[in-house]
Amino acid sequence: MNLGNEKALWLLFAVPVVLVPVYIWCFWCKAKTLKMLASSELLKKINTAVSLKKQIIKASLLVIAFAGIVAALTEPKWNPRPQQIKRKGRDIVILLDTSRSMLAEDIKPSRLERSKIAINDLLSKLGGDRIAIITFAGNSTVKCPLTQDYAFVRMVLADISTESASRGGTMIGDAIRKATEDVFDKQTREYKDLILITDGEDHDSFPLQAAEKAAADGIRIIAIGLGDEKEGARIPITGETGEKTFLKYNGKEVWSKLGGDTLRNVVYATEGGKYLPVEPGTTLDLGEIYEQLVASAQKRELESATMTVYDEKFQIFLALTIGLIIFEAFVSERKKI
Numbered sequence: 198m199n200l201g202n203e204k205a206l207w208l209l210f211a212v213p214v215v216l217v218p219v220y221i222w223c224f225w226c227k228a229k230t231l232k233m234l235a236s237s238e239l240l241k242k243i244n245t246a247v248s249l250k251k252q253i254i255k256a257s258l259l260v261i262a263f264a265g266i267v268a269a270l271t272e273p274k275w276n277p278r279p280q281q282i283k284r285k286g287r288d289i290v291i292l293l294d295t296s297r298s299m300l301a302e303d304i305k306p307s308r309l310e311r312s313k314i315a316i317n318d319l320l321s322k323l324g325g326d327r328i329a330i331i332t333f334a335g336n337s338t339v340k341c342p343l344t345q346d347y348a349f350v351r352m353v354l355a356d357i358s359t360e361s362a363s364r365g366g367t368m369i370g371d372a373i374r375k376a377t378e379d380v381f382d383k384q385t386r387e388y389k390d391l392i393l394i395t396d397g398e399d400h401d402s403f404p405l406q407a408a409e410k411a412a413a414d415g416i417r418i419i420a421i422g423l424g425d426e427k428e429g430a431r432i433p434i435t436g437e438t439g440e441k442t443f444l445k446y447n448g449k450e451v452w453s454k455l456g457g458d459t460l461r462n463v464v465y466a467t468e469g470g471k472y473l474p475v476e477p478g479t480t481l482d483l484g485e486i487y488e489q490l491v492a493s494a495q496k497r498e499l500e501s502a503t504m505t506v507y508d509e510k511f512q513i514f515l516a517l518t519i520g521l522i523i524f525e526a527f528v529s530e531r532k533k534i
Contacts, residue, residue: 199507201272208267212260220256251528258525265518273514274507286326287388287491288343290376291316294395295359296334296367297444298453299423301396303430303477308423311481312394313354319483320347324492329380332357333372335364335400339379369395369459370402373418377411386415390491392483393420393463397456404459408466418467419490420460421481422474429454430477 200206293316299309320328327343328350338361341353373391381389391411397420408418424430429452432444444451457474464470471490475481 199274199277201274202270205267205270205272208270209264212264216260216263220260224252255525255528258521258528262518262521262525265514265521268514269511269518271511273510275510276508277505278507279505286324286345287390287494288327288329288381289323289390289392289491290329290331290343290380292331292333292337292369292372292376292391292393292395293357294334294367294369295332295357295361296396296398297359297365297432297434298367298396298398298451300359300434301424301430301432301453303425304423304475304481308396309357309359312421312423313357315394315481315483316354317351319487320350322484322487322492323347326491329376330354330357331372331376331380332361333368333375334359334362335366335368336362337368337372337375338362339375343380343382366400367395367398368402369393369397369399369463370404370407372402373404373407373411373463377407377414377416381414381416383414388494389414389416390494391416391418392486393418393460395420395422395460396424396453397422397458397460398453399456399459405462405466408463408470412467416467417469418464419471419486420464420473421483421486422455422457422460422472423481424453424455424475425477426455426457426474428452 293309293312295309299307299312301308304311316330325345327345328341328347329339329343330341330350330353332338332340340357340361341350344350373393376391411418431450432453433441434444435441455474455476457472461472464472473486
């Protein structure tokens with residue numbers, strides 16, 4: 198027999214520690230109260246119909262019923278048998294821009310924080326796909342290799358900030374090359390999606406050529422562009438004393454605009470590529486994007502494993518408990534005459 202919730206067994210300590218003492222205390226209080234109302238000789242005459250033995254039986258039935266509830270809570274299982282589990286999915290690599298321009302607050306609470314929230318939402322929708330995260334600014338770093346351990350991905354995601362890259366700038370092309378060469382499996386040309394989340398600013402990293410190389414390796418690029426192409430937004434910075442100002446260059450405030458043309462060229466270089474702009478006031482929903490573009494796409498078998506499965510049998514103990522409670526209700530405390 199296998200137990201799915203062994204911690205529930207601790208509740209059995211309530212039987213000798215709580216239930217039995219409570220019942221003993223109740224019997225004692227009842228006897229003490231009766232002695233206050235009448236003498237011992239009178240009680241023997243008026244209390245002859247009540248059976249102490251049946252009272253104990255009724256209390257025992259309820260204690261056993263409680264034990265039955267505990268047994269059901271342990272989720273007992275038996276009849277083990279092997280079962281082969283096959284998992285299918287695609288390989289998804291997320292390229293997350295962590296340059297300082299992603300601190301702009303035109304997408305609330307900021308471009309970067311909104312992206313991290315959206316990636317968390319995406320993780321809850323994945324159906325067996327492998328996922329990796331690469332952060333990039335002036336250089337690119339593999340924060341998480343391809344994995345199905347989504348809890349680990351969430352832990353990595355929580356630590357990502359604009360400090361994740363050691364160099365400033367935005368090198369989209371380098372990030373795409375990093376994913377193509379160091380993360381994606383080179384043994385197959387299918388089932389590969391690269392989700393690029395950025396404001397599209399690029400510092401001469403030749404992203405179009407990188408996208409063409411990715412397309413040759415069978416990688417599809419889905420680009421999420423954050424920000425406004427015309428007006429843009431200022432980049433907030435916090436001083437040493439905590440005051441909030443905005444990033445300046447040569448004495449003028451820097452306004453970060455969405456580089457939509459760059460992202461359009463990147464996605465159109467790959468088969469089935471898609472460009473999705475997220476302007477101020479709109480919502481970034483990676484879960485919905487995944488369901489529309491990735492979940493419906495062809496998938497491959499990622500792994501096959503043999504697991505031992507059991508038949509759930511908590512219903513037996515639950516039925517026994519209900520039966521004991523019903524039986525206890527029909528047991529009379531009175532003696533047979």
